[in-house]
Amino acid sequence: MGQGGAKDTVHQRALKLILAAGVLVISAAPAQAERATPSGLPVPRYVTLKFDKVNARAGPGDDHRLLWVYKVRGLPVQVIAENSEWRRVCDPMGGLAWVHKRTTDGRQNVLSMQPGQVSLYKRAKSTSPVVAYLQPRSLAALVKCDKGWCHLKVDGVSGWTLANRVWGTDPRPQCR
Numbered sequence: 397m398g399q400g401g402a403k404d405t406v407h408q409r410a411l412k413l414i415l416a417a418g419v420l421v422i423s424a425a426p427a428q429a430e431r432a433t434p435s436g437l438p439v440p441r442y443v444t445l446k447f448d449k450v451n452a453r454a455g456p457g458d459d460h461r462l463l464w465v466y467k468v469r470g471l472p473v474q475v476i477a478e479n480s481e482w483r484r485v486c487d488p489m490g491g492l493a494w495v496h497k498r499t500t501d502g503r504q505n506v507l508s509m510q511p512g513q514v515s516l517y518k519r520a521k522s523t524s525p526v527v528a529y530l531q532p533r534s535l536a537a538l539v540k541c542d543k544g545w546c547h548l549k550v551d552g553v554s555g556w557t558l559a560n561r562v563w564g565t566d567p568r569p570q571c572r
Contacts (some may be wrong), residue, residue: 398442407513411533413507414495420479433478434478434479434480435478436496436506437475437502439475439476439477439478440475440476440567440568440569440570441474441476441502442472442473442474442475442504442538442565443449443472443473443475443483443485443501443502443503443504443525444469444470444471444472444473444475444500444501444503444504444505444522445466445468445470445471445495445499445501445530446453446469446498446501447469447499448468448469449465449466449467449496450465450538451465451466451467451496451499452464452465452479452485452491452493452494452495453493453494453495454468454493454494455494456477456479456482456494457482457494459533460494461515461561462479463491463493464491464493464497465561466487467546470505470535471487471488471505471507472488472504472506472507472535472563472564473485473486473487473488473495473500474564474569474570474571475500476569476570476571478495478497479508481497482494482495482496482497483495483496483497485500485502486569486570486571488507488509488563488564488569490570491571492571497557503537503539504537504564505535505536505537505538506535506536506538506546506548506562506563506564506565507533507534507535507562507563508530508531508532508533508534508536508561508563509532509533509562509563510532510561510562511532512532513529513530513531513532513559514529514555514557514562515529515555515557516528516529516530516550516553516554516555516556517555517556517557518555520542520543520545520547520556521556523559524556526555527553527554528550528551528553528555528571529556530547530548530550530557530562534550535550536548536549536550536562537538537550538564539550540566541559541565543558544558544559544560545557545571546559546560546562546565547560548562
């Protein structure tokens, strides 16, 4: 666990509660580049954590203080800065930390942050039949987003939901 004090402990507990649901690894279309970065990829962008234990550090390097340890493979995070080896990420709880690039995956998941179920529709219309529900604090694979709707896959079922119903689709920076 983290060594960042009481605030970090609260952050870790909140992440554990949010991530009590199972994790799926997914694929997504690459985003369009906005500016030159060491990776050649746009910032901000979403990625997932590749391992079930990922160290979150105060700065870009193993010599920086360990803030906490992410313990959920597939957790969506938003890269908001990078250097050649490290990525500064924002997590769904608003935590900011640096993780090594080898611990991230370009595939994209989304996380249900809603207090209740999120409906997945057969088509990108709220009048379309509901095919499944995304439970609170659960992950789903992001296939694509179009005109405010996102196509998701979870447990072999696919459906559409409004982009603002899940975390991991807003192109704007999520942490400041």
